[in-house]
Amino acid sequence: MANPVYPPFSWLELDTQKLARNWTQDADGVQREKANDASAIAALTRGFNYVAARMPTMRFSKLIQPSEIPTEGVTSGSFDPMFRWKTPDDIKNGRTYAVRMLVGAKGESSNKQYSNASQWDKSGVYTVDHNYLVTPSANLYVDCFVDSYNRNDTAHSDTWLDDGVSTWADYHIHSITVQDEDLTALNVDKHLCVRHGKAKKGERVLYGPVDDLRSAVHQFRTTHLPRVMQWASVSNGTPATTDETAIVVDGEQTDFVNLFDQSVNARSATSPGSLFYCYKAGIGREDQTAGLRVPIQIGVRAQANVATNILFIGPEHVVPNWVNIEVSNAVAADWYWATSHVYGNPAAHENTTSVNRNKLDAFVPEQAATGRTYIYNIEAWINDPMSVL
Amino acid sequence: MAAHPERQYRPPTAMAGVTDGEVSVDTIQRLGEALNNYVRYAGRPHLLCEMFVNAVATSNDTTEKVVLPPWVMVVPRAYTQLMWQIRHKRTAGAGNTTWKLYASRDRIYDGDNTAFDSTRLMGAQSSSIVTSSDTVAISGPAYTSLSLVRSADNLVRCVVTGTDASGNSAAMYQLHIWGCP
Numbered sequence: 185m186a187n188p189v190y191p192p193f194s195w196l197e198l199d200t201q202k203l204a205r206n207w208t209q210d211a212d213g214v215q216r217e218k219a220n221d222a223s224a225i226a227a228l229t230r231g232f233n234y235v236a237a238r239m240p241t242m243r244f245s246k247l248i249q250p251s252e253i254p255t256e257g258v259t260s261g262s263f264d265p266m267f268r269w270k271t272p273d274d275i276k277n278g279r280t281y282a283v284r285m286l287v288g289a290k291g292e293s294s295n296k297q298y299s300n301a302s303q304w305d306k307s308g309v310y311t312v313d314h315n316y317l318v319t320p321s322a323n324l325y326v327d328c329f330v331d332s333y334n335r336n337d338t339a340h341s342d343t344w345l346d347d348g349v350s351t352w353a354d355y356h357i358h359s360i361t362v363q364d365e366d367l368t369a370l371n372v373d374k375h376l377c378v379r380h381g382k383a384k385k386g387e388r389v390l391y392g393p394v395d396d397l398r399s400a401v402h403q404f405r406t407t408h409l410p411r412v413m414q415w416a417s418v419s420n421g422t423p424a425t426t427d428e429t430a431i432v433v434d435g436e437q438t439d440f441v442n443l444f445d446q447s448v449n450a451r452s453a454t455s456p457g458s459l460f461y462c463y464k465a466g467i468g469r470e471d472q473t474a475g476l477r478v479p480i481q482i483g484v485r486a487q488a489n490v491a492t493n494i495l496f497i498g499p500e501h502v503v504p505n506w507v508n509i510e511v512s513n514a515v516a517a518d519w520y521w522a523t524s525h526v527y528g529n530p531a532a533h534e535n536t537t538s539v540n541r542n543k544l545d546a547f548v549p550e551q552a553a554t555g556r557t558y559i560y561n562i563e564a565w566i567n568d569p570m571s572v573l
Numbered sequence: 574m575a576a577h578p579e580r581q582y583r584p585p586t587a588m589a590g591v592t593d594g595e596v597s598v599d600t601i602q603r604l605g606e607a608l609n610n611y612v613r614y615a616g617r618p619h620l621l622c623e624m625f626v627n628a629v630a631t632s633n634d635t636t637e638k639v640v641l642p643p644w645v646m647v648v649p650r651a652y653t654q655l656m657w658q659i660r661h662k663r664t665a666g667a668g669n670t671t672w673k674l675y676a677s678r679d680r681i682y683d684g685d686n687t688a689f690d691s692t693r694l695m696g697a698q699s700s701s702i703v704t705s706s707d708t709v710a711i712s713g714p715a716y717t718s719l720s721l722v723r724s725a726d727n728l729v730r731c732v733v734t735g736t737d738a739s740g741n742s743a744a745m746y747q748l749h750i751w752g753c754p
Contacts, residue, residue, distance in 0.1 A: 242646065444746070
């Protein structure tokens with residue numbers, strides 16, 4: 185690797201008060217003005233490089249219960265995705281990500297000797313052959329193994345990265361996590377990283393080298409943020425009622441219909457919705473409106489036979505705090521994106537149990553009698569917090 | 574004194590044209606605070622975000638059994654614990670169901686579904702959430718934590734089990750896991 189920068193193995197809290205402080209007191213009690221130690225820059229740089237290299241984003245995850253295993257595999261040669269996901273791709277960090285799967289043969293009594301996996305959506309399709317014989321067993325995970333492949337992502341597109349994974353024949357995925365690589369070295373040509381230069385002890389610490397750090401920290405802090413809500417169907421179905429192949433809202437609805445429990449028709453502190461953590465995740469002062477808004481960008485992949493809306497409602501520390509995504513009348517599923525944000529609540533600690541807790545609910549607000557809506561993907565991620573300042 | 578992880582991010586101002594000027598103490602402190610805040614709060618990874626349309630169900634099984642497939646994930650070393658929270662309720666009986674999250678440093682679980690055999694996991698830690706109400710609820714109020722023991726690759730192998738009291742069953746509708754310093 186050209187020009188590697190090696191981050192520390194572990195994270196250490198940065199005690200910058202010891203490294204940079206305005207005043208110090210001499211032994212004789214005299215206060216004197218003080219500047220920065222050169223080691224402050226080195227400590228910050230090491231801290232940033234750790235964060236850039238060793239805090240990989242979880243892009244997608246799904247656990248598939250045995251009852252959700254599809255009965256039919258995708259036929260050979262087809263790369264229709266079994267699972268599909270989108271993640272923000274707006275950080276210049278050149279990351280390869282790893283797809284880690286617990287895989288095995290389909291079903292408990294399978295006796296197939298051929299299996300295969302493919303990475304969907306790219307010309308360089310990943311394939312692997314596994315020849316194994318599965319003995320009928322009530323213990324589904326005994327005959328499984330962990331399979332993984334890396335997926336190159338060398339550019340940032342400032343949009344959403346569309347990816348997925350398919351299977352065919354008898355290869356089945358029980359669980360899948362898609363996560364950036366945990367890097368032991370950063371490449372200055374590809375990754376966001378900082379060198380601290382040579383600040384000599386006893387000399388003034390100049391601003392020059394710090395600006396690279398300031399810029400990198402800012403870019404990372406405003407783009408490299410966690411997911412809020414994510415759901416993906418197992419393949420694409422058109423069932424009459426919700427199952428693992430699609431969330432279905434069928435027929436006339438005159439009230440809100442929660443996508444994860446259709447008997448629920450309003451957001452409450454305990455209604456079905458994705459819990460998320462964004463305590464102190466805002467920008468600026470916590471006692472001002474802008475500092476209490478952590479914007480969340482939301483998209484869905486859906487299909488409806490009558491134009492409809494999918495409504496997302498967030499914590500009620502700001503009112504209103506919802507966004508509608510309009511889904512067109514179309515014959516095929518497509519991605520639809522919210523044009524504004526729902527806001528996370530950075531004042532809500534993990535003990536918060538009121539309606540202000542960090543939970544995002546999803547509804548179809550109402551629907552015509554002839555309507556039927558299928559939802560295949562939900563993606564909600566914390567977006568650039570600077571965008572609301 | 575420590576830096577202020579409690580403080581939200583406040584972007585340091587770029588000092589255009591003064592690159593040969595001395596860097597201010599304030600700039601250094603704000604950058605330190607920003608990194609501490611990112612690790613401790615804003616960037617805390619949402620490692621698992623599972624919304625089950627088919628509830629994870631137990632069924633009057635007093636033997637500990639595997640209820641969700643095992644999985645592998647990287648937990649950054651900045652986080653020494655997992656914190657997890659579920660949405661759940663009792664579906665039958667009057668006893669309790671205990672859900673248990675295991676995290677192993679070395680091996681993915683490859684033992685029997687029933688009975689779950691914890692000796693198949695090496696260096697495993699676990700923590701429990703108990704379902705004791707017929708009303709659907711979110712566990713807590715705070716998240717449940719699990720201390721990690723890890724090997725150098727930072728990979729953690731997890732599995733979730735369920736154990737019912739006699740005549741008892743329960744359902745889990747959501748499972749969320751985060752890193753925790």
